Amino acid sequence: MSFTNEDGWEEVRRIPKGAVLTYGDIAERLGGSRRTHGRAVGQALSAAPDDVPWWRVVRWDGSMRRPADPEQIRRLRAEGVKITPDGRVSCFCSGRRLAPQGGTSMPYDPTRAIC
Numbered sequence: 080m081s082f083t084n085e086d087g088w089e090e091v092r093r094i095p096k097g098a099v100l101t102y103g104d105i106a107e108r109l110g111g112s113r114r115t116h117g118r119a120v121g122q123a124l125s126a127a128p129d130d131v132p133w134w135r136v137v138r139w140d141g142s143m144r145r146p147a148d149p150e151q152i153r154r155l156r157a158e159g160v161k162i163t164p165d166g167r168v169s170c171f172c173s174g175r176r177l178a179p180q181g182g183t184s185m186p187y188d189p190t191r192a193i194c
Contacts, residue, residue, distance in 0.1 A: 082109045082116075087123035094135040097158040099168050101139050113139075141167040 102120045103113030124133045134154040147166030161169040
């Protein structure tokens, strides 16, 4: 599997305001594996131009790219995303599940990327 930074950026641009996906979700949407290619998505986002909403991408467990990244938290909150006291997205969808913290998994709804 091979994708360019531009492919990753374009996929992230598709995430609607107030929505959150994981690095693995983006990798999977580009045809890669969640585990292996999720890191490549992170590397692509580190070089992203200003119009790419990098803050809408989090780790598999809802944590930020850097622990409690204040800029990412500020941007997510401005879009209505709830952040837990420990700096994680409180409820997020991944490409395989809707997983509220401490809750049960539900089928993924591609029209909703955040609950």
